Amino acid sequence: MNPTASSPSPTGALTLAQEKQVAAAAALRWVRDGMLLGLGTGSTSAQFIMQLGAAVQNGLKVQGTATSLASEALARQLGIPLIAPRRGLRFDLAVDGADELDGQLRLIKGGGGALLREKVLETASDYLVVIGDSSKLVPVLGRFPLPLEVVPFALPWVLDAVEALGGAPVVRMAQPGATDYYFSDQKNLLVDCHFGQILEPERLAAQLKTIPGIVEHGLFLGLAKAAIVVRDGAALVLRPGEAARPATEFDVLP
Ligand SMILES: O=C(CO)[C@H](O)[C@H](O)COP(=O)(O)O
Structure with missing residues (x-):
């Protein structure tokens, strides 16, 4: 963080x-x-x-x-x-x-x-x-984990899909050490994904767009x-x- x-x-x-x-x-x-x-x-x-x-x-x-x-x-x-x-x-x-x-x-x-x-x-x-x-x-994006906003129902499959892309997803919690999830203003979950150095952000953004349940990703x-x-x-x-x-x-x- x-x-x-x-x-x-x-x-x-x-x-x-x-x-x-x-x-x-x-x-x-x-x-x-x-x-x-x-x-x-x-x-x-x-x-x-x-x-x-x-x-x-x-x-x-x-x-x-x-x-x-x-x-x-x-x-x-x-x-x-x-x-x-x-x-x-x-x-x-x-x-x-x-x-x-x-x-x-x-x-x-x-x-x-x-x-x-x-x-x-x-x-x-x-x-x-x-x-x-x-x-x-x-110099290169990716030290900060990439946040995804995810529909709660889709969470397990989104985690699988992010791992298949080589990412390490972590579901955001309400507070550090808490056992309840953080929810966005839209009542969705946030998943913070470590992809290492993101050398091709456009490619990663296009891949994330194909995953059902990801409402939006944090690459702008x-x-x-x-x-x-x-x-x-x-x-x-x-x-x-x-x-x-x-x-x-x-x-x-x-
Ligand atoms: O994207 C954001 C919120 O969703 C913020 O702009 C980003 O996290 C930077 O925050 P800060 O100014 O506190 O460092």
Whole structure:
């Protein structure tokens, strides 16, 4: 699982919790009046939602839809206007964390259990920016186990199928050491799968799509248009095929 928020960052300058705040602040600069926003899930997204809430209290006019009940509750508590899913709804910008991202902005998501709503909402977004502390950018995906959202009835066969693909599946429990399962907001199970280094994420994603009972997998491929990660205490903007560059106050969405 991810390092804890109070862990020192690999670059040592800030704690990971402080890095999440820095990444969230850089993403907030991309938000403009009138935008419809997708709100992510997890500790980094919570930082973004809290900073967005403060901006809304200072007069920023946006509306959002959250990728989890937890993020929805946080946004509501902060006074961020929320919109329910409806036909034709598209978001100008979605801001979310990730468990891992590589240089092509391919992601593993779902450590917070919200991968299904995240994929739905981020597919309905014109622009997804991933925000992360310095632990999230990796050369090759796969150190973090790949989460799958699974219909409970299908669990035994999904476990067999994942093993047949060379994975080592672990059903997520409600708490470490608990005997009851973790359930998603949709009342499905989460299965965390160790595949070793995922050298061909597109191939694995296609294979997982053929397994009945897997509602969605945590590989997000071709969805993120940018990432904001923190290195040496500063936010860097990554875009596929471009050199990393410092985030600046002049950044706007392309
Ligand atoms: O995919 C997610 C939730 O389903 C999160 O974005 C991911 O787990 C990262 O979380 P955090 O920001 O707490 O490290």
